[in-house]
Amino acid sequence: MFGRLREDINSVFDRDPAARNFLEVLTNYPGLHALLAHRLSHRLWGHNLKWLARTISTLARWLTGIEIHPGATIGRRFFIDHGMGVVIGETAEVGDDVTLYQGVTLGGTSWNKGKRHPTLGDGVIVGAGAKILGPFRVGAGAKIGSNAVITKEVPDGATVVGIPGKIVKRAEPDTEEAPTFDPERREAIRQKFGFDAYGVSQDMPDPVARSMQAMLDHMHAVDQRIERMCTTLRKLDTGYREGRLPELRDEDFAEILADVDSCCGPDPRAERRTERQDTRRDAGDED
Template sequence: MFYHLREDINSVFARDPAARNFLEVLTNYPGLHALLAHRLSHWLWQHNLKWLARTISTLFRWLTGIEIHPGARIGRRFFIDHGMGVVIGETAEIGDDVTLYQGVTLGGTSWNKGKRHPTLEDGVIVGAGAKILGPFTVGTGAKIGSNAVITKAVPAGATVVGIPGKIVKRAEPDTEEAPTFDPERREAMCRKFGFDAYGVSQDMPDPVARSMQAMLDHMHAVDQRIEQMCNTLRKLDASYRNGQLPELRDEDFAEILDDVDSCCPPVGSDERRDEPPKRRSSEDANDAS
């Protein structure tokens, strides 16, 4: 018992630089108080003393602002930082070395009996205000961003942000060989459509910007494939001529660009927005192909 108490206290020192000494952690950390109370109430729950277990859980909810159902299974070195507003449901399962911040909910989406709350594997970190809802698994070492709403399984090592949650980083990138892109041509395509996805740094996980980047990269790959097909057709048939591509006119995009600029101007691109984006004419498109 005292070994596990020391282990829980040491986990606070490992993850909170504000912790100064043993006495301070033991007396002033509500996350630790809620965890110790849960250890007792869970033992009572397993021995069929359910009313007493719920009573202890309710008492410590009043004292700490943290609600942990006695039926929840919690591993070693679990740490709740700040803690106010944390809710952990009955069938939730939490592995070792998991960290939750204030306002986190491990909830269910069904009134049916049985498994209805999430499972957090070892080393998961859940940011403030995040909601993880449903009977699925959040993989080992995953990170859930603040205020994210997660309703489906998260792979190990992934970082998830947004509503609904979107994966913005994976521990292991796809092994399939990616096509080679020309950075200058990619940037030209961004300017053509008036989108400045690359004004967002890699340290700013914006799911919308990343989705737009993926679409532009796909369009880039399609352009390359079409050019290769046209070159092959010209070799097979000297009389083959490329068709005229429709011209992209500035006025067709003016309203969309004005809406984008008014709600979310690109980072570091004020000067570029002062001038209308250059469109590639049909003649330029034909020359490129």
Template sequence: MFARLREDINSVFARDPAARNFLEVLTNYPGLHALLLHRCGHWLWQKNLKWLARTLSTFSRWLTGIEIHPGATIGRRFFIDHGMGVVIGETALVGDDVTLYQGVTLGGTSWNKGKRHPTLGDGVIVGAGAKILGPFTVGAGAKVGSNAVVTKEVPAGATVVGIPGKVVKRADPDVEAVLDVDPARREAICQKFGFDAYGVSQDMPDPVARSMQAMLDHMHAVDERIEQMCGTLRKLDASYRDGRLPELRDEDFAEILDDVDSCCPPRDEQPPDDGSDNR
């Protein structure tokens, strides 16, 4: 019991730079209090003392502002930072080393009995105000951005932002490895299109930027294939005439770029959002 308590307190030190000493964490962290009371309530729930378990859960909510149903299953080294407004439903399953920030909801979308709340894999981080709704799995190591609303499965290692939640980063190999894209040439195409004119890069969690980048990569791959086909045709038929593709002019895209600028302000006008709540 005491070894488990020490493990929980050490997890706070590992994830909160504001934590200074053992006594401060033990007495002043509502997330830790809610976790300890939930463990007692969950034990009572498993012993079929459901009314007593719910009463303890209600007391915990009064004390900490965190509502965890005693039927929820919580893994080891679970950490709720700040905590106010966190709600975890009855059939939620939370893995090890998971971190939640204030205002997070692990809820359901159905009144049917049975599994109706999400399952969070090991190492998941859920930003402040995010809502994960439904009986699906958020894969290990995934990150859910602040205020995102997630209603479908999230792959392991992915980052999800927005309403509704969209995957903006995966743990899968990058697109360069799939399409064999030359990064220098891709950057040249981006500059030709004026892609960076509205201050969004491929590293930012922006679904529109990622979509544009994917289209540019695909165009580059198609150009490479066409050049290889033309080279092969010239070898087979010396009389083959290799026509030149028309040049892309900046003025051809002026109207599109104006529309993009109007809906996507420059980077220095956009509030930063890294998908987590840091002190």
């Protein structure tokens, strides 16, 4: 028992730089108090002493502001930071090394008996105010941004933000990039798909803007590939004459590009697009 207590206290030191010493953590951390009370009530619940288990759980809620149902299964080195307003339902399952911030709800969406609450894999971090609702799994190492509402399964290692929750980062993003993409720019954008336990930062792109940018990347790659094909055809057949494509005017896309730039930063493709149009104009003049 004392070994498990020491392990729980050490997990606080690992994840909270404000923790200074053993006594302070033991006496002033409501998340630890709620966890210790839950371990006792969960054992009583397992021995069918359900009224006593619920009574201990209720007393712990009064003292800490954290409500953990005695039927919930909590893994090792579980840490609740700050803790006020955390609610964990009866059939919730929490893996090892999981971290929750204040205001988190592991709730259900049904009144039916049986599995109603989520399962959190090992190493999951759930930001302040997030709501995870339903009997599905949040994969190991996943991160849930603050105030997100999650109602469907989350893969391992993913970062999810928004209402409803959308995946903005995966554990193993695609590494095969089209040759026209700027690797440094793409890496900078990926860094913006980060995680903030207390609020979605202004630098984090909206998933819709991210989708729009992906489409623009794809269109740019297709455009360059067609240009290379036309160049090859001119070399093979001197009589081949390329038809002039309709010119794309920047003002037609100004509003969309402004929205993308506001989320993801300035787009260097605009300069490349202007250079490409100049090249086409020069080639037309020569013909």
